[in-house]
Amino acid sequence: LETSLHTCHKPKLPPNPLPPFYCCPPAPASSSEPINFTLPDPAEPLRVRRPVHTVGAEYMAKYERAIALMKALPHTDPRSFYQMANIHCAYCTGSYRQTGNQELDMQIHLSWFFFPFHRAYLYFFERIAAKLLGEPDFALPFWSWDVPDGMRMPPEFANSSSSLYDPVRNPTHAPPRVVDLGFVGVESNRTDDQQIQYNLRTMYKQMISNAALPSLFHGQPFRAGQSDKPGPGAVELSPHNTVHTWTGDIALTNVEDMGTYYSAGRDPLFYPHHSNMDRLWEAWREVGAARGYRGHVDFTDPDWLDSSFLFYDEDCRLVRITVRHVLDTEKLRYKFDGVGMPWVDARP
Ligand code: C2O
Numbered sequence: 001l002e003t004s005l006h007t008c009h010k011p012k013l014p015p016n017p018l019p020p021f022y023c024c025p026p027a028p029a030s031s032s033e034p035i036n037f038t039l040p041d042p043a044e045p046l047r048v049r050r051p052v053h054t055v056g057a058e059y060m061a062k063y064e065r066a067i068a069l070m071k072a073l074p075h076t077d078p079r080s081f082y083q084m085a086n087i088h089c090a091y092c093t094g095s096y097r098q099t100g101n102q103e104l105d106m107q108i109h110l111s112w113f114f115f116p117f118h119r120a121y122l123y124f125f126e127r128i129a130a131k132l133l134g135e136p137d138f139a140l141p142f143w144s145w146d147v148p149d150g151m152r153m154p155p156e157f158a159n160s161s162s163s164l165y166d167p168v169r170n171p172t173h174a175p176p177r178v179v180d181l182g183f184v185g186v187e188s189n190r191t192d193d194q195q196i197q198y199n200l201r202t203m204y205k206q207m208i209s210n211a212a213l214p215s216l217f218h219g220q221p222f223r224a225g226q227s228d229k230p231g232p233g234a235v236e237l238s239p240h241n242t243v244h245t246w247t248g249d250i251a252l253t254n255v256e257d258m259g260t261y262y263s264a265g266r267d268p269l270f271y272p273h274h275s276n277m278d279r280l281w282e283a284w285r286e287v288g289a290a291r292g293y294r295g296h297v298d299f300t301d302p303d304w305l306d307s308s309f310l311f312y313d314e315d316c317r318l319v320r321i322t323v324r325h326v327l328d329t330e331k332l333r334y335k336f337d338g339v340g341m342p343w344v345d346a347r348p
Contacts, residue, residue, distance in 0.1 A: 001098055001106070001113075001222060001223060001224040001303070001307040001308075002098065002099035002100070002224065002307065002308050003091075003096050003098070003099065003106045003308065003309055003310050004096065004097050004098060004099040004100075004102070004106075008024035008025070008090060008095050008096055009024065009095060009097075021089065021093075021262055023085075023086035023087075023089030023090045023093065023095055023262065024086075024090055024095055025078060025083060025086065025087065025090065025310075025312065025318075026076055026077075026078055026083070028317075028318040029316065029317075033317060033318040034310055034318040034319055034320040035317055035318070035319055035320070036319070036320055037319045037320060037321035037322070037325050039325065039331050039332070040331075040332065040333045042331075042333075044136075044333045045136065045137045045333070046330065046333055046334060046335055047126065047130075047137055047138065047139035047333060047334040047335075048139050048334070048335060048336075048337050049139045049140055049141060049142055049275055049279070049334055049335070049336050049337070050139070050141055050142070050336075050337055050338040051141065051142055051143075051144040051147075051150055051338045051339050052141045052142065052143050052144070052150070052154040052156070052272055053144065053149050053150045053154060054149075054338055054339075055141050055338070059141065060141065060154075060156045062133060062135065062138060063129070063140070063141055063164070063268075063272075064156065064162055064163050064164050065133060065163075066129035066130075066132055066133050066138070067081060067129075067163040067164060067268045068163035069129075069132040069133070070084060070128070070129070070132065071163060077316070078312035078316055079128045079131075079132065079312065079314070079316065083312075084125060084128075084265060085263075085264075085265030085266040085270075086265070087121060087265065087311065088121070088261065088264055088265035088270070089261065089262045089263070089265065091106065091107070091108045091117065091309070092107060092108065092109055092261035092262065093261055093262050094106075094107065094228075098224055098225070099224070100224060100225075101224060101225050104225065104226070104227060104228070105227075105228045106228070107222075107228035107229055108309070109229070109232070109236065109261065110219060110228070110229035110230070110231060110232045110236070111219045111220055111221070111222035111228070111229065111230050111231065111232070112214075112215070112218045112219045112220060112221055112222060112233075112299060112304055113219070113222060113307065113323070114218065114219050114232065114233065114236050115218055115233075115277070115278070115281045116304075116307075116323040116326050116327075117309055118274050118277060118278065119278050119281070119326045119329075119332075120309055120311060120321050120325075120326050121274070121309075121311065122140060122271065122274055122275060122278055123321075123326065123332055123334075124311045124312065124313055124314070124319075125140065125271055126138070126139065126140040126334070127313065127314040128313075128314045130314070131314040131315075139334055140271055140272065140275045141272050141275065142272050142275035142276040142278075142279055142336065143269065143272040143273050143275070143276050144276050144279075144339045145179050145181065145199070145239065145243055145273075145276065146181075146199070146200075146203045146239070146276070146280070146341075146342075146343060147339045147340070147341075147342055148196045148200075148342065150339070151178050151179050151195075151196060151199060152175045152176055152177060152178060152179065153173060153174060153175050153177070153179070153247070153269070154175070154269075154272070155175045157268065157269045158174045158175055163268065164268040164269070165268075166257055166258075166266065166267040166268065166269065168248070168249050168252070168256050168257040168263070168266075168267070169247055169248060169249055169257070169258065169267065170246065170247065170248060170249050170250050170251075171249075172187075173246055173247065178192045178195045178196060178199075179195075179199065179243060179246055180195060180198075180199070180242070180246055181198070181199040181202040181203070181238060181239040181242055181243065182198065182199075182202055182238060182239075182242055183242045183243075183245055183246040184242065184245065185245060185250060197346075199239075199343075200342060200343045200346035201343075201346050201347075201348040202238065202239060203239070203343030203346065204343045204344065204345075204346040204347050204348060205234075205348055206234045206235050206237075206238055206239065207234075207235060207280065207283065207284055207287065207343065208287065208293075208344070208347075209347075209348075210234035211233065211234045211235065211284060211296070212293065212295045212296075213295040214295065214297060214298060214299045215233070215299075216233060216234055216295075217233045217234065217235065217284055217296070218233045218298070218299065219231060219232045219233040219236060220232075221299075221301065221303065221304070223303045224303075235277070235280060235284075240277055243258075243273060244258045244259050244264060244273075245258075245259045247259070247267065247269060247273075248260065248264075258270060258273075278329075278336075279336045282329065282336060283341055284296055285297065285298070286341075287341065287344055298327060304323050305322065305323050305324040306322055306323070306324065307322060307323050308320045308321060308322045308323075309321055
């Protein structure tokens with residue numbers, strides 16, 4: 001399945017009333033674009049993504065500065081924070097159509113594109129941040145809400161004078177509130193300790209019990225010519241969606257910013273949230289290899305591997321990247337470090 005750039009348009013309004021928005025990217029600078037993605041030089045230093053709660057204030061100040069630099073760019077710049085957030089909006093609201101099937105929407109949620117699309121998105125986001133910072137080995141920290149010490153909104157994001165702040169959030173979920181990985185809009189009355197145990201069991205259930213096959217983890221196949229949203233994998237629904245809903249402002253119709261597709265990327269917490277999701281893809285394969293769960297492997301279907309998405313890179317070039325390109329994080333020159341998987345033994 002291919003995204004067709006030239007058909008990006010104003011989305012149809014979904015069932016919920018959404019405010020008007022337009023989130024198509026700027027036109028490419030040259031008509032020879034998009035160019036095909038190539039992997040980074042294997043001699044590039046390996047970026048190490050670490051958890052927000054242990055990476056340290058100095059490191060978080062870099063992320064804060066990267067966001068401030070993106071926010072300072074004009075909206076016409078594809079590296080601006082405005083355009084970064086719009087990438088997500090365009091891929092999730094029916095703004096794009098499928099190449100060759102102009103009546104059919106491209107949508108990267110609720111199907112087997114969920115993990116690879118978001119990985120590619122963060123790959124470009126991280127490299128743009130590194131370039132703006134002038135720090136070639138900058139790595140995007142992750143919000144590890146799956147380990148007890150990471151189960152609160154990191155305080156850096158709750159400081160109203162920081163570039164990491166977003167006023168459009170649930171005010172009652174500011175730190176030190178413990179995240180509810182099962183949140184669907186109703187407050188639980190668990191104690192912090194009960195909530196932590198509940199979260200660990202949720203992780204076990206979603207990463208292991210409910211994710212024994214590629215389609216159960218990644219989501220259902222979505223091929224060119226088919227209609228979108230064939231069905232999500234377990235982890236996309238929870239904890240991914242639940243953390244989005246928990247963070248957004250539940251008093252608003254669409255739970256903005258984090259709780260709905262068109263606005264989620266406007267919250268600087270979106271990217272560390274997805275950095276953790278990206279890590280859980282690695283974790284799912286690792287647990288499978290360690291325990292002999294033979295279904296914990298990626299699809300090998302060429303319709304998945306050859307599907308592609310469009311992004312602007314750190315040099316403002318429009319690039320077409322395929323799923324095949326994003327299966328190995330070391331080839332993309334990054335890895336995760338700094339936390340374990342305390343939920344692997346939290347069998348409910
Ligand atoms: Cu594209 Cu967390 O959603």
